[in-house]
Amino acid sequence: MMSTATASTTPVFSVEGLWKVFGPKAGRVPADPELAALDPAGLRSRTGCTAAVRDVSFDVRKGEVFVVMGLSGSGKSTLVRCLTRLIEPTAGTIAIDGEDVRAMDRARLRALRRHRAAMVFQHFGLLPHRTVLDNVAYGLEIQGMGRAERRERAAEVVAKVGLEGMERRRPAQLSGGQRQRVGLARALAVDPEVLLFDEPFSALDPLIRRDMQEEVVRLHRDEGRTMVFITHDLQEALKLGDRIALMRDGGVVQLGTPEEIVGSPADDYVREFVRDVPREQVLTVRTAMRPASSAEEAATGPAVRPDATVSQAIEAVSRAGSTARVLDKGRCLGVVDAAALLDVVAGLSDAGSRAAGAARAGAPAPAERRELKPPTATTTEEPV
Numbered sequence: 001m002m003s004t005a006t007a008s009t010t011p012v013f014s015v016e017g018l019w020k021v022f023g024p025k026a027g028r029v030p031a032d033p034e035l036a037a038l039d040p041a042g043l044r045s046r047t048g049c050t051a052a053v054r055d056v057s058f059d060v061r062k063g064e065v066f067v068v069m070g071l072s073g074s075g076k077s078t079l080v081r082c083l084t085r086l087i088e089p090t091a092g093t094i095a096i097d098g099e100d101v102r103a104m105d106r107a108r109l110r111a112l113r114r115h116r117a118a119m120v121f122q123h124f125g126l127l128p129h130r131t132v133l134d135n136v137a138y139g140l141e142i143q144g145m146g147r148a149e150r151r152e153r154a155a156e157v158v159a160k161v162g163l164e165g166m167e168r169r170r171p172a173q174l175s176g177g178q179r180q181r182v183g184l185a186r187a188l189a190v191d192p193e194v195l196l197f198d199e200p201f202s203a204l205d206p207l208i209r210r211d212m213q214e215e216v217v218r219l220h221r222d223e224g225r226t227m228v229f230i231t232h233d234l235q236e237a238l239k240l241g242d243r244i245a246l247m248r249d250g251g252v253v254q255l256g257t258p259e260e261i262v263g264s265p266a267d268d269y270v271r272e273f274v275r276d277v278p279r280e281q282v283l284t285v286r287t288a289m290r291p292a293s294s295a296e297e298a299a300t301g302p303a304v305r306p307d308a309t310v311s312q313a314i315e316a317v318s319r320a321g322s323t324a325r326v327l328d329k330g331r332c333l334g335v336v337d338a339a340a341l342l343d344v345v346a347g348l349s350d351a352g353s354r355a356a357g358a359a360r361a362g363a364p365a366p367a368e369r370r371e372l373k374p375p376t377a378t379t380t381e382e383p384v
C-alpha cells in the first residue's frame with residue numbers, strides 16, 4: 001500500500017519478548033535459556049510443551065496495516081489473541097498506548113476488547129436470530145448505548161460497508177461475503193482504535209475476497225485506521241500490509257515492508273516463501289534508480305513517483321522509449337532505465353549483486369553512490 005508515509009511512528013501496540021507456551025508447567029520454558037533454545041520437536045519431547053509464540057517483539061504503529069503472515073500452525077492466531085489476552089501470554093510485555101495490558105483487571109480488559117481493539121473473525125460470529133442492523137448494533141448495545149442512538153449509528157456503518165437495503169435480513173439470508181461485511185461493520189461500529197482481523201477472508205471465494213480486501217484498503221485510506229491482519233496468503237499480505245511480520249514455528253523470521261521482504265529476504269526460508277512473487281509488482285523504482293548522468297537526463301523523459309512500482313516504470317519507459325525520471329515534489333531523485341528495470345524483473349537487482357556489478361564496472365558501490373549529488377531539476381509535471 002502507498003500509505004506508509006502517512007503512518008506516524010507512535011506505537012499503538014508495543015510487544016516485547018512475548019511467549020505463549022502450551023503444555024505442562026509452561027512458565028519454565030521462557031525462564032530457562034536451555035529450554036527456550038530447543039527446536040519445536042526437542043521442546044515437545046523434553047517438556048511436552050508447544051511454544052506457539054516464542055520471544056516475539058514488535059510495535060504496531062498508529063495508522064498502519066500490520067500483517068501477521070505465516071503457514072498454518074506458525075502461531076499467528078495465538079500471537080494476535082495474546083494482544084488483548086483472549087489467550088493469556090506466558091511471558092513478555094504488551095502495552096497499548098503505553099498502558100500495560102498484562103496488568104489490566106477484568107473490567108479494563110473488557111473495555112479494551114470492546115472499545116479499543118475490536119476483533120473481526122473468520123467465522124463472523126453473527127447472532128443468527130438478529131437482523132443485520134441489530135447484529136451491527138450489538139457491540140453498542142453491550143456498551144450500554146440507547147436503542148435509537150445505536151440503531152442510527154449501526155445504519156451509518158451498514159451503509160459504509162455497502163450493505164444498504166439489507167438491514168432487516170438475517171445472517172442466513174446473506175452470502176458469505178455479505179456476512180463478513182456484517183462482521184466488519186460490527187467491529188467498526190464501536191469505532192475502535194485498532195481492528196484485529198483473524199483470517200477474515202480465507203473462507204470467501206476469490207472475487208468476493210478481492211472486494212473485501214479493497215474494502216480494507218479503502219477503510220485504511222479514508223479513515224487511517226490501525227489494523228492488525230492475520231493471513232496465510234502471501235498475495236493478501238503484500239496487498240494489504242504496510243509492514244509484514246513473517247512467522248515460523250512461533251518466531252518472527254522477518255519484519256519489514258513488502259518491498260523489504262520481497263527485495264531482501266532475511267534467510268532462505270523467506271526467500272523460498274517469496275520466490276514466486278512478481279518482483280516488479282512489489283518493488284518500487286527506488287530499487288532500480290541511479291543518479292542522472294547529466295542535467296539533460298534529469299530534465300527529460302517521463303516522470304514516475306518514488307513509490308511507483310517497477311512494473312509501472314517499465315510501462316512509462318517503454319511508452320517513451322527513454323529513461324524515466326523519479327520525481328518527488330518536483331525534485332528529480334534519480335533516473336531508471338530499461339536495463340536496471342529488467343534486472344529487477346530477472347532478480348538481479350538486490351543490493352549485493354548491484355554492488356558487485358558496480359565494482360566490476362569500476363563504478364562506486366550503491367552506498368557511495370548515494371553520496372553523489374545528482375543534478376536536480378524542478379518541474380510542475382504530474383508523475384505517474
Ligand SMILES: Nc1ncnc2c1ncn2[C@@H]1O[C@H](COP(=O)(O)OP(=O)(O)OP(=O)(O)O)[C@@H](O)[C@H]1O
Pocket residue numbers: 022023050051052070071072073074075076077078079232
Ligand atoms: N490450546 C492449545 N493447546 C496446545 N497447543 C496449541 C493450542 N492452540 C494452538 N496450539 C499450537 O500452537 C501452534 C500455533 O497455533 P496457531 O493457531 O496460533 O497457528 P496459526 O498460525 O494461527 O495457524 P492457522 O493458520 O492454522 O490458524 C500450533 O502448533 C498449534 O497446534
